[in-house]
Amino acid sequence: MKRTRYFSLSAFLMLLFVFTACKNAPEIQDVTALPRSVPEAEGVSSAGILTFLDSLAVSRHELHSFMLLRHGKVIAEGWWDPYKPELKHTLYSTSKSFTSTAVGLAVSDSLLTVNDKVISFFPDDLPAMVSPFLADMTVKDLLMMSAGQDPDPTHSVVAADSNWVKAFLALPVVNDPGTKFLYNSLATYMLSAIVQKVTGEKIVDYLTPRLFDPLGIQGADWEVDPRGINTGGWGLRLKTEDMAKFGQLYLQKGAWNGRQIIPAAWVEEATTFKIDQAPDAPQSRKDSSDWMQGYCYQFWRCRHNAFRGDGAYGQYIIVMPDQDAVLAIQAETPDMQDEINLVWKYLLPAIKDEPLPANKEISDKLTERLSSLALPLPAKGVESPVASEISGKTFAMGPNDRQLESLYVHFMEDMCHLSLTINGVSHTLTLGAGKWIIGETDKPGPNLLMTARAHFAGLPPAKVAGCYTWIDEHTLRMVLRYIESPHTETITCRFDGKKVSVDIQYSLSFGVKQPEIAGEIKEEQQL
Numbered sequence: 001m002k003r004t005r006y007f008s009l010s011a012f013l014m015l016l017f018v019f020t021a022c023k024n025a026p027e028i029q030d031v032t033a034l035p036r037s038v039p040e041a042e043g044v045s046s047a048g049i050l051t052f053l054d055s056l057a058v059s060r061h062e063l064h065s066f067m068l069l070r071h072g073k074v075i076a077e078g079w080w081d082p083y084k085p086e087l088k089h090t091l092y093s094t095s096k097s098f099t100s101t102a103v104g105l106a107v108s109d110s111l112l113t114v115n116d117k118v119i120s121f122f123p124d125d126l127p128a129m130v131s132p133f134l135a136d137m138t139v140k141d142l143l144m145m146s147a148g149q150d151p152d153p154t155h156s157v158v159a160a161d162s163n164w165v166k167a168f169l170a171l172p173v174v175n176d177p178g179t180k181f182l183y184n185s186l187a188t189y190m191l192s193a194i195v196q197k198v199t200g201e202k203i204v205d206y207l208t209p210r211l212f213d214p215l216g217i218q219g220a221d222w223e224v225d226p227r228g229i230n231t232g233g234w235g236l237r238l239k240t241e242d243m244a245k246f247g248q249l250y251l252q253k254g255a256w257n258g259r260q261i262i263p264a265a266w267v268e269e270a271t272t273f274k275i276d277q278a279p280d281a282p283q284s285r286k287d288s289s290d291w292m293q294g295y296c297y298q299f300w301r302c303r304h305n306a307f308r309g310d311g312a313y314g315q316y317i318i319v320m321p322d323q324d325a326v327l328a329i330q331a332e333t334p335d336m337q338d339e340i341n342l343v344w345k346y347l348l349p350a351i352k353d354e355p356l357p358a359n360k361e362i363s364d365k366l367t368e369r370l371s372s373l374a375l376p377l378p379a380k381g382v383e384s385p386v387a388s389e390i391s392g393k394t395f396a397m398g399p400n401d402r403q404l405e406s407l408y409v410h411f412m413e414d415m416c417h418l419s420l421t422i423n424g425v426s427h428t429l430t431l432g433a434g435k436w437i438i439g440e441t442d443k444p445g446p447n448l449l450m451t452a453r454a455h456f457a458g459l460p461p462a463k464v465a466g467c468y469t470w471i472d473e474h475t476l477r478m479v480l481r482y483i484e485s486p487h488t489e490t491i492t493c494r495f496d497g498k499k500v501s502v503d504i505q506y507s508l509s510f511g512v513k514q515p516e517i518a519g520e521i522k523e524e525q526q527l
Contacts, residue, residue, distance in 0.1 A: 032216025048350020091310030185233030192232025380434030431466030
């Protein structure tokens with residue numbers, strides 16, 4: 001009995017020791033996060049980064065986040081409120097570089113080669129007559145955007161067909177594959193379909209244990225086509241740090257924490273010059289363009305011996321081997337070349353060969369700037385007597401190409417509850433007066449490929465930040481930022497008695513106006 005009591009006391013004391021040790025232990029760090037450092041310690045000028053931020057503030061570019069790495073360490077990072085580090089962001093065509101990686105891994109798994117004929121993977125989807133050019137088309141031709149089709153069929157096919165593979169193979173191939181560059185997102189989709197064919201998995205699932213898990217990338221999602229194939233050329237959503245990790249992996253020739261994630265030979269093959277996008281362009285034009293440095297395997301060559309993953313509206317993963325640096329950007333811009341020009345003008349000269357002397361004053365200023373980044377927030381606006389008159393009322397809308405059937409608003413304690421009925425489905429959102437209110441909606445937001453069949457399939461409800469303001473007594477403006485995408489929707493309502501005119505604009509239109517929609521309070525709710 002004594003021995004039993006002694007053992008129990010010892011066990012209690014041991015548990016007490018472990019509890020105390022755990023309580024006093026330093027906080028456990030996220031081992032999947034990239035290491036952090038300060039700019040000067042890694043040979044980068046904080047003043048140069050500040051100048052880059054100043055240039056963005058007076059430009060047409062709306063950055064949502066950026067992360068700059070030097071020697072494998074994050075030295076500057078920032079998110080413009082309401083965008084956040086934990087949010088994913090639509091990558092658009094930066095997705096293509098991940099599709100290329102899936103192909104490379106399938107090649108290393110001996111499941112295919114880049115010289116395999118495209119038609120060999122889809123015997124059941126071939127046209128009645130296979131042309132010689134279609135018969136010659138290879139995986140490599142898809143990788144280097146030289147499938148031979150003209151014009152780019154992407155938008156017409158994805159909006160009209162449910163079997164995108166069959167529709168792609170039925171298109172005329174007017175140029176000898178491999179001889180002429182033509183940007184073709186549907187060709188990248190075909191790469192996704194090929195990988196799924198040989199692996200039996202969607203590429204997002206195939207990449208998870210081979211790429212995402214080793215890099216500590218969690219929560220990646222990717223749109224699918226009507227038949228459950230990842231779209232490949234677009235539709236992947238990742239966090240800013242995930243993008244930076246991918247760039248760093250390629251900078252390190254596919255190695256990560258002592259493990260070869262991607263074969264170094266594939267990294268070299270995938271990121272070196274394969275085809276000239278504009279062989280007849282004058283040299284002066286090529287010297288000023290980051291779109292005329294050569295195309296690789298779903299990567300672009302850049303000036304300054306860099307290469308990049310590149311997505312619409314300014315989504316970038318820029319890898320700079322000469323500087324041992326990586327830059328990830330999420331944004332919405334009308335001029336992607338000008339956006340990257342600012343990188344070369346301000347950030348590139350800030351990167352030096354040796355560590356720089358510490359400069360606490362400038363370093364503190366940079367830290368403060370990065371922690372206070374925010375996009376303009378609409379002011380609270382005027383007080384409107386119309387608000388109480390229309391609150392709780394439903395407006396029936398006339399015929400319109402947005403399929404908006406009704407609009408309902410209700411105001412309460414600096415909040416506006418908005419309900420839109422579109423195609424028979426009601427979508428309810430909450431917006432703040434002079435503040436963002438974060439929510440979710442299954443209402444499809446603006447997107448470059450929003451006409452595609454099964455668009456947004458495979459994705460959860462969209463996260464939004466909503467704000468409203470009265471710009472005068474009769475005009476209500478509501479802003480919906482789709483904060484896991486580059487885009488914003490602005491709804492402006494002008495009230496005149498029982499009538500309303502509704503103006504819905506998408507930020508991706510960059511000022512191209514859409515027609516207003518007329519509406520009227522439903523008869524049973526007349527003022």
